[in-house]
Amino acid sequence: MVYKVLDELLYSKTHEWIRIIDDEGIVGITDYAQQKLGDVVFVELPSKGDKVKKDEKVCEIESVKTVAEVYTPVSGEIIDVNEKLLDSPELINTSPYEQGWIFKIRISNKDELNELLGSKDYMELIKHED
Amino acid sequence: MLYKIHEHLNAKFTIFAGYQLPLYYTSITQEHLAVRKNVGIFDVSHMGRILIQGNNSFDFLNYLTANDVEKIYPGKMQYSLILNEKGGIKDDITIFNMGNNEFLLVVNATNRLKIINWLNKHKHNFGDIRLSDLTKQSIMIAVQGPKSKHIIDETFNNFSDLRRFHFGVENIETSRLVISRSGYTGEDGFEIILLNTPRKRGIELWNKLFKKVIEINGLPCGLGARDSLRIEAGYCLYDNDIDENTNPYEASLGWVVKIYKKDFIGKKALLELKNKVLKMRMGLVMKEPGIPRKGYKIYHLDKDSHEKTIIGYVTSGTYSPILNKGIGMGYISSNYIDNKEIYIEIRKKLRSAEIKSFPLYDENQYGWKRVNK
Numbered sequence: 198m199v200y201k202v203l204d205e206l207l208y209s210k211t212h213e214w215i216r217i218i219d220d221e222g223i224v225g226i227t228d229y230a231q232q233k234l235g236d237v238v239f240v241e242l243p244s245k246g247d248k249v250k251k252d253e254k255v256c257e258i259e260s261v262k263t264v265a266e267v268y269t270p271v272s273g274e275i276i277d278v279n280e281k282l283l284d285s286p287e288l289i290n291t292s293p294y295e296q297g298w299i300f301k302i303r304i305s306n307k308d309e310l311n312e313l314l315g316s317k318d319y320m321e322l323i324k325h326e327d
Numbered sequence: 328m329l330y331k332i333h334e335h336l337n338a339k340f341t342i343f344a345g346y347q348l349p350l351y352y353t354s355i356t357q358e359h360l361a362v363r364k365n366v367g368i369f370d371v372s373h374m375g376r377i378l379i380q381g382n383n384s385f386d387f388l389n390y391l392t393a394n395d396v397e398k399i400y401p402g403k404m405q406y407s408l409i410l411n412e413k414g415g416i417k418d419d420i421t422i423f424n425m426g427n428n429e430f431l432l433v434v435n436a437t438n439r440l441k442i443i444n445w446l447n448k449h450k451h452n453f454g455d456i457r458l459s460d461l462t463k464q465s466i467m468i469a470v471q472g473p474k475s476k477h478i479i480d481e482t483f484n485n486f487s488d489l490r491r492f493h494f495g496v497e498n499i500e501t502s503r504l505v506i507s508r509s510g511y512t513g514e515d516g517f518e519i520i521l522l523n524t525p526r527k528r529g530i531e532l533w534n535k536l537f538k539k540v541i542e543i544n545g546l547p548c549g550l551g552a553r554d555s556l557r558i559e560a561g562y563c564l565y566d567n568d569i570d571e572n573t574n575p576y577e578a579s580l581g582w583v584v585k586i587y588k589k590d591f592i593g594k595k596a597l598l599e600l601k602n603k604v605l606k607m608r609m610g611l612v613m614k615e616p617g618i619p620r621k622g623y624k625i626y627h628l629d630k631d632s633h634e635k636t637i638i639g640y641v642t643s644g645t646y647s648p649i650l651n652k653g654i655g656m657g658y659i660s661s662n663y664i665d666n667k668e669i670y671i672e673i674r675k676k677l678r679s680a681e682i683k684s685f686p687l688y689d690e691n692q693y694g695w696k697r698v699n700k
Contacts, residue, residue, distance in 0.1 A: 235339075235551075236356040238646040238653075239616040257674070259618055261355045261551060261646045264674070290354075 200323055201228040203294055207310060208319035209270040211252075214294065217310065222271060225298045226258070226289065229323045234260040237289045240282040243300055247275040251309050256299065258289065267299060271309045277301035328466055328529050329370050336547055344436035346373045349549035356648045358552035362512050363649060363693050366472035366545035368536055369553060372529075375439030376465050376520065377432040377446070381456035384428045391449060391592060392422065393575060395585040401426035403493055404507055408575055408583050409442060410593030414600050415571040416578065418442050419563060423494055423505065431505065431520075433467070435565045449592070461522055466529040470536060471516030471548075471556075473697075478539045479506065479517050489517075491695065502528060511553065513560025513686050515695040555645040558654055560694070561610060561685025567621055568608060568642045568656055574600050577658065579608045606639065606658040610685050611671065613653035615678040619644035619671045620655070626670040626677060627663055638663040641671060649688045653680075 206214045212230035215222040231237065239259040249255055251272045258265045278300045282288060289297040304310075314322065330347070333340075338349035349370070351358055361367045379388065389396045394407035404423040411417050418438040423431040434442050443460055450456040470478050480487050486495050486506045494507030503522040510516035521532055537547065554564070563569045563578060574597065575584050584597060611619055625639040644655030659669070659682065670677040690696055 235351065236354050236646070238356075238618065241616070259616075261555065261618070262350070 198232070198327065200232065200320075201294070202316050202320050202323075204316045206294070207270070207313040207315065208322075209252075209268065209313060210322065211268050212323075213267060213270050215270045215313065217304075220304055220307075221276070222273075222302050222304055223298050224267075224270060224300055224302060225293055226265075226267060227319075228293050230265070231290050231293045231297070234258065234265055234290075235262045236260055237286045240286045240289065240299070242278040242280070242282065243275050245275055245278060249273065249275065249302070251306075251312075258286075269302065270313055271302060271304050271306070273302040273305040275300050276303050328372055328526055329533055332530065332533060333370065333547075338547075338549060341550060343550055344373055346436065348373060349547075351549040351551045352547045355549070355551035355555060356646070358546050358548035359555050359648050361546040362472045362514055362548060362552065362556055363688070364473070366470060366474040366478055366540055366543065367548035367552065368540045368545065369469040369471070369548050370466070370533065371469050371518070371553075372466040373436040374462075374467055375432075375434040375436060375442065376461045376467065376522070377434060377439075377443065378459040378461055378522075379430045379432060379446070379456065380428060380459075381454060382428055383453040384430055384456060387450060387453040387456050388422065388430055389588060389591060390453070391446065392420070393584045393591065393593065393597075394422075395588055396422065396424075396430075399424040402495065404509060405492065406583060408580060409445065410575075410591075410597075411571055412592060412596060413571075414574040414593045414596030416565075416569045416573055416575065416580075417445060417571060419565060419569060419580075421509065423507065425496065431522075433518075433520075437566060465520060465522045465524055466532070467521075468519045468533060468536060469510055469512075469516060470519065470540065471510045471512040471514050472545065473515055474543055474545065475514070475516045477543070478536060478545075481539050482535055486517075491515075499528070511560075511562055512556040513562075513688070513694050514556075554643075555647065558643055558645050558656060559647055559649060559687045561656070561687070563608075563656075564643055576600055576604045577606050577608065604661055606660050607664050608642070608656055609659050609664060610683040610687055611641065611644070611655040611657055611669075611680050612647075612650065612683045612687060613671070613678065613680045614668075615680075616653070617671075617673040617678050618646055618653035618655075619657070619673065619680065624672045625657055625659060625680075626672065627666060628668070628670055628677070635670070635677065638666070638669065647687060649693065654687055
């Protein structure tokens, strides 16, 4: 199986990705995660203003087969959510790294980024999980 | 028998009834839509196929099943139930009258051994009944959708005049080809059984049909789509919606039972149960996001006191790409089946839903009745 992994992103062990822009991060789930889930039919988004801690569950994604929990890779405050996913949850399947982004977060502790995986380490992880 | 083919088609597998079967090939949603709008092909060889022979096979089957076997003449099939003495459902099956006191039973994969034992247990009162389990030496393929007749007409020569719930038989060397106009999706469709087939011939048959399906942009479909299609249509899945503890009346399968029959296993119990239906199987459609799944509780919410009462439970659920909503079926206490609004507890939150009768899709747009119009 071929799973798309982007070099410029950081990854969590629970298959979330984060794109860092200064003090903010954009978070979604990886191509590997969306392939394992199958057709996404509902997304329960977190709320703007929510203060969250690293590894806390922030939302749920329901596919035909199952429900998956999404954990935030860093601590901070949720500053935006992708409301397009309410009408078009399939964007997570068709465009997991772009249009399928889930939330934006203001990062409170940049040191936490050191605990995340780079693209090479993430590729190793999914190779072993498969 | 066809495992390598599914592997080659990049199927994602799941375990069902002890078999590794394709859950989907492309996507459950795409496969579901292909069947409703075009055509899909399913390998359903995991189902059990049992042949019954003997001079008294009519009486034998009429004693063991709830429907009336006298109603099926050679070339006709019927949906039926095998009941236990308490009126509970041991399996839901289809019976084909092959002629010459020969009947083919198609049973659920999970119940195959249970049913064979049950049939063997009861056959001694009916003279010389012979039972053959043909499952491992046969295959079964379903072609379903409004374009399914086109596929059958293109692939075979002698099966173009089948009416719904009728079947034809053709001998191919040592194998027997049985094609019926029937299915588990609610759409027009055909079930193709090849009895006593060497693996090569089974693979050839799949390949022939598959090619025709792909030619008109149809799709191979797995168990995921099979499940979402049958839920939309309102058909039961054994161990989810019916089991040895559910009777036909509460399962909304009372129409299958021909209580006038002289005697059959479960008749006595059913005469009592007929008037004491405490819960009923109903269709469920979500009004808020979420998918109702097996085991989820169903509630009634009092408008004034906001008190919640459990009124039932979900037995099957999935996502309907036709309605774009979560759908399912479940049992609801008879007092509440007219409720306008119900709530299903999905991961600790009560979400609103409604009770709807089957099929859940619009019969003017989808389903086998629109094709035959």
